[in-house]
Amino acid sequence: MRLPRRSSFKRSALAAGSVVAATSLLLSGCGSKATESDSANAASCTDTSGPTIKVGALNSLSGTMAISEVTVRHAIDLAVEQINGAGGVLGKQIQLVGEDGASEPTVFAEKAQKLISSDCVAAVFGGWTSSSRKAMLPVFESSNALLYYPVQYEGLESSKNIFYTGATTNQQIVPALDYLKEKGIKSLYLVGSDYVFPQTANRIIKAYAAANGIEIKGEDYTPLGSTDFSTIVNKVRGSGAGAVFNTLNGDSNVAFFKEYTNAGLTPQKMPVVSVSIAEEEVGGIGAKNIEGQLTAWNYYQTVDNPVNKAFVKAYKDKFGADKPTSDPMEAAYVSVYLWKNTVEKAKSFDVKAIQDNAGGVRGPGHHQRRKSPHHQDRPHRRDPPRRADLHDLAVARTDPARPLPEDVPVGCGPLQLRWMS
């Protein structure tokens, strides 16, 4: 028999409801806090004696970033499978230890520590948002471990413990701005997610705009995972800007583009240039809502070379013919091969030996001649993304742009920009 309910029950339920709301806010609010880690534990516990070598993969398989990061995990899986099929690294089979970063920077830091200290992996591949990388950075530095980070980022950071295989701003954002300038765009509206990458990227965009006589009509940020863009689209419409520069990440892009199209804005009236939407995200947004808009990346599925053809074919064979490949996936795939090549060149899994021997690797996108030890040379391309029929690239530069992470400023002083011409 059920106990009779007390009348104070509703009040306590109400209070508990408020607590729930407050707690969830706190949880999402403290996302970018870096985790303290034990700096004494710098010696690696990696076991190199057996027939296998452990490496870690740390991507968000849940949460708002899963839309993007699951594909990166697939690319890592594919690279590991191929390397194992071809005899492994230094005769050892790679054993991949997968972890879910859950779209939370604190979870990334925690799982990174777990991969390094309890799984004793030789290297970790993963991360997407800059907040997640910033949270993992102290962990990798204090434990002297290796992270291969596969996504385009805002620069201002170059750690000897991180290999950045994605683009720096001068390889992606600045060329995109050059393109808009060539097209005669006189003003921009900046829309981004509220965290480190969009905020920093927009500072660089604003500096470029000031130097090139482009007017910034407005700048708006929404929390990651935000799904209501009617106010921002109203503001964008009213601003009369020549183009929108979009640094939104994750699911928010879907809501933004649906709202944008429904408000009657078209690529002809006001084009949107996006730097965090790749082929995979187009499926969720709906090709109709994004057709004709611009993206800026260093790699597209349609890149025409034999290495890429083999990569795309292998990926589709493994994960399905309707699954596209994208820039961060290519960078993640390449990063596993980069690690393998470096290990073989150094003839050791030792962190110091890998840092000293970091060389180049020929990836699906292009020849990656490495001029900067921790970054990749990447050509940039712009393309309206299409899912069903990814056509050949409209603009492709043949000379790879050198990464210049050090050229973007530190601190809040006046910006100075240089880029490859």
Place this chain on the structure above:
Amino acid sequence: MDVLIGQLATGLSLGSILLLAALGLSLTFGQMGVINMAHGEFIMAGCYTAYVVQQIISSAGASLLISLVVGFVVGGAMGALLEVTLIRRMYDRPLDTLLVTFGVGLVLQQVARDIFGAPAVNVVAPTWLSGGVDILGAVVPKTRIFILVLAVVCVAALATVLKVSPMGRRIRAVVQNRDLAETSGISSRKTDITTFFIGSGLAAVAGVALTLIGSTSPTIGQSYLIDAFLVVVVGGLGQIKGTVIAAFALGFLNSFIEYSTTASLAKVIVFVIIVIFLQVRPQGLFTVRTRSLV
């Protein structure tokens, strides 16, 4: 002027979305007092119902209307199942219910991820809902007008059912005084299942509507759950009209603050205003007055 109209329309639209998301919760949380953290996942179930129905029926218009009905049944069935299996066993332990349903929510998210994949899927909006309507210089997307109409229809239907139908009378009787209702021969157990079915079904209807404006991903419910709780708490437990007024008040507040500040700051300011409001009126806008002595 057109900015003012545009923001008024945005506020109205945001209010109607909040209202749809919170309407089911105002039944299960507001009337029954169950803190159901899996409410967001019932919204998500509605989104994926719309997706599945569209895979079967290719006509976007027909599939939207069919999904509204199918979604209500799917969401309702899931809610009723949850009530029978878990929530029923812990009616007097609100904090336990909170944790258990939170866990159920996580499980449902993972199930969706395993079935449909982590990347968002796209539900195509019917052509008669694409584009916008020009109202005095401001363009209001037709999808948002549809959601507003749907919210009004849902509120009207729910209010009518609660007011005139025998089932509605039973629900109200159990809400006001469970013991007295039981002694009058009403099966409070059956009534609980019905209430939960309707509440969860309405959440799924909200989910079907949300596919028109946002992404359909396993985490979609989470982004609406907190807002839904806030609407019900501000509106006051136990009354639909409180929920309606609170939803539109929060919608207008948010849209105008966001226009003059930024999206992130607007959220903070709205939360601060809610905290202050709840200090002054902890019971919310409206409460059910009874002659109960305790």
